[in-house]
Every structure is written in structure tokens, then in C-alpha cells.
Amino acid sequence: MFYENLKTKKILICGGAGYIGSHLVRELSTQSAYEIIIFDNLSKGHIKSIPNGIKFENADVRDKRALDRLFSKYKPDAVMNFCGSISLRESVVDPLEYYENNVVGTIYLLQAMKKHNVKYFIFSSSAAIFGNAKEMPITDDARPEPISPYADTKFIIEKILAWSENAYGLKYVCLRYFNACGAHESGDIGEDHDPETHLIPLTLQVALGQRDSISVFGDDYDTKDGTCVRDYIHVTDLATAHIRALEYLIRENKSQLFNLGSGEGYTVREVINAARNVTGHSIPDIVEARRIGDPAILIAESTRAELILGWKRKYNTIESIVASAWMYHKTHTNGFKDI
Structure with missing residues (x-):
């Protein structure tokens, strides 16, 4: 099996106490090859979603000192980022908050990766970057035309990742999808937003x-x-896609963009x-x-x-x-x- 040859084992999951992140943690924790470290400020996430035995650090992705301490302490081999704010309409009301949290926070995260020689990055992007696409379904190679600050932050990060690969050798996968939904098969964790808009x-x-x-x-x-x-994609199916993306990234050492849709x-x-x-x-x-x-x-x-x-x-x-x-x-x- 591929897992037996997997060299990268320490996975830092930023936003791992949130809705999608917590389901990714559940799926990833069933694989013995991985050591999971969760990094979350709990502004949207829930401490009760974290399974016993999983390492957890409460801090903000925009805190550069906290990031440096975390990378020095755990020396992760790969990073998955679920820290972004996600409301399209909220982003229109307060775009500066969205650019700060989503874009600036990701830049700080990438700077920490560069400083500590971490090569692999999985980004939870969005199919919202395609805006009002003229053809449906939206293909992997459709032209991004974001029409909201939220979508624009996702597209900006994708461009930053491409330039970072060119400059620093970073390898990344961006996963683009619309509506995450559903709950874990155990019934223990699920969707809990405040306010709820889905x-x-x-x-x-x-x-x-x-x-x-x-x-x-x-x-x-x-x-x-x-x-x-x-589009409605079950959150566990999204978690599985993130794990497959991690396997691909380390095995092939190639960056790639993927749509995840029905x-x-x-x-x-x-x-x-x-x-x-x-x-x-x-x-x-x-x-x-x-x-x-x-x-x-x-x-x-x-x-x-x-x-x-x-x-x-x-x-x-x-x-x-x-x-x-x-x-x-x-x-x-x-x-x-x-x-």
C-alpha cells in the first residue's frame, strides 16, 4: 500500500476544529501513518469536535509568532488550510476582514512553511472563484472570474501559491467545491454555524x-x-478528497488544481x-x-x-x-x- 511508503507523517491542519476540518481529522486519524496537529482559533470551530489524543493548539493564523512557535515545536511535513472565512454575503459587507483573514493569514502560514522548509500545502479553495460561469457544469480548466470578495480571496491565494512554487519550490493542491454538507456517519460531529446560513x-x-x-x-x-x-458534496467525501490530494502531492511531487463536484x-x-x-x-x-x-x-x-x-x-x-x-x-x- 502507498501508506507504507509515505514519508510525510506530521500533518498540520489549520482550522481543524471547524466543520470540514473536523471531518478531515476524523478520516485522517484512521490512517496510522499520520500524526495530526490541529491549529485553530475556535472563532468558528468547536473544541468538542476534536477526538481524544489529537494534538491541539489554540492560536490565530494571523499570529506570526504563534506560527513560528508551532512550526518549531512540531516540525510538520505538510499543511492543510481550512482557516478561511466562508460567507459570500458577509465578505461584501466587510471585505477588509476577509482579505486579512483569508489572504494575509495564508501568507503568514506560507512564510512559516518557507522558514521551516515545509514543502507540501493542501488548500481548501472554492468553486466560487468561477463566478457566473457561462457553461455548466464548471470544468477543471474553466476561467476563474470571482465576483465577490470571498471568492477573490480564494483566487488570490491560488495565484500566490503558483508564484510561491516558482520562487520557493512549494508544491500544492487546490480543491475547488461549492456546498459542503451532511455529517459524519457516527452522528458525533456535523454542521454547526452561528449564524446558520446553509x-x-x-x-x-x-x-x-x-x-x-x-x-x-x-x-x-x-x-x-x-x-x-x-452542488451538494458530502463533507466526508470532501475529507476523502483531501487525503487523496495529500497522497498525490507527496507521491508525484506536482502541484495541481481539482474541482470537486457532482x-x-x-x-x-x-x-x-x-x-x-x-x-x-x-x-x-x-x-x-x-x-x-x-x-x-x-x-x-x-x-x-x-x-x-x-x-x-x-x-x-x-x-x-x-x-x-x-x-x-x-x-x-x-x-x-x-x-
Whole structure:
């Protein structure tokens, strides 16, 4: 097996207490070849998501001294970065905060890697960098045209990585995807944002009696049922892709960009109907006006990841994704506060 020959073992996971990062930690911790170190300021992450025995450091990626201490202490062989702020609309309201946290924070992280001779970097990017792409699904080689500060920060970092490879020999993989969703199969960890803005957990809150209805923003789009189509990729499938990317990076010593998508997506009504089927709740919905800037369809393909990484999604239906999320939310009605 490849793991037997893997020389890189110490993996620093920045943002490892957050939603995607915590699921990556769960999957990576099942591989004996890896020693995991989590670095998180807990502004969005949850200390209760971290398994027993995993090393954890509470600090901010924008703290250069803390980064230097951490790299000196653990001497990681590879870095995975999930530290970015993620709300498109929030980034429009406060773009400077987004550029500072996402771009400046990543620069400090890369500077620490350069100083301590760490060569491999996995970046949690976003398919939002493609903006209002003219063709769907979005291919790996589509032209990035970010239309929000959030998306722009992701694209800027990708460009910084390319220049850093040219200057310093850094090797990196960028993984571009839209909506992470679902929860770990154990039901122990899942999605817990404050405030919550994602469709699946908001819909499940209706089933839990925490809100009266779910809003559907526009039902007159040129789609199968008039509602927007979006990509939904299970968070564990994303975690698996990050592990495959790490294996590829070390084995091939080549940088690469990968889209992670379903290639088809689901409408808002299909997601709500899946939640009705899974929960047995009627889940009332209210149609409201379209939100400014919402494209009718946003989906990506994953041809390159499938061919090069051997990545395959385990959760191939919206029902299986929603069912995993429901298993977490119905036993953690207040998120990690219930643990």
C-alpha cells in the first residue's frame, strides 16, 4: 500500500476544529501513518469536535509568532488550510476582514512553511472563484472570474501559491467545491454555524421545531422546478478528497488544481423534499423574492479528481446526504452545546 511508503507523517491542519476540518481529522486519524496537529482559533470551530489524543493548539493564523512557535515545536511535513472565512454575503459587507483573514493569514502560514522548509500545502479553495460561469457544469480548466470578495480571496491565494512554487519550490493542491454538507456517519460531529446560513441545516431546523418554515428565494428560474440548482458534496467525501490530494502531492511531487463536484446538482425543492422524506415532517416552505446575484445553476464536475486522484463520492444522492445530517441534528439540537 502507498501508506507504507509515505514519508510525510506530521500533518498540520489549520482550522481543524471547524466543520470540514473536523471531518478531515476524523478520516485522517484512521490512517496510522499520520500524526495530526490541529491549529485553530475556535472563532468558528468547536473544541468538542476534536477526538481524544489529537494534538491541539489554540492560536490565530494571523499570529506570526504563534506560527513560528508551532512550526518549531512540531516540525510538520505538510499543511492543510481550512482557516478561511466562508460567507459570500458577509465578505461584501466587510471585505477588509476577509482579505486579512483569508489572504494575509495564508501568507503568514506560507512564510512559516518557507522558514521551516515545509514543502507540501493542501488548500481548501472554492468553486466560487468561477463566478457566473457561462457553461455548466464548471470544468477543471474553466476561467476563474470571482465576483465577490470571498471568492477573490480564494483566487488570490491560488495565484500566490503558483508564484510561491516558482520562487520557493512549494508544491500544492487546490480543491475547488461549492456546498459542503451532511455529517459524519457516527452522528458525533456535523454542521454547526452561528449564524446558520446553509439550506440543509436550516431546513432541518424546521423539522426540529426551531423555525416555522424554510424560505425559497425565487421559483421562476429556468430550471426543472423553477428553483436554483446547486452542488451538494458530502463533507466526508470532501475529507476523502483531501487525503487523496495529500497522497498525490507527496507521491508525484506536482502541484495541481481539482474541482470537486457532482456534475448535476439538486434544486432547492429537491433538497427540501429529501428532508421531508427523511424526517417525516411536512416542512412548510415560503416562496420569497429572488436574492440579488443568485445564478440559476451552479454545479461543477470532477473529472480530473476522478481520473488522477481516484476520487469517488460515497454519498451520491441528496437523500443520503440529508439523512446523515439529520442523524446529527436530531441528537444535537443545539449543536456542540449538547456534547
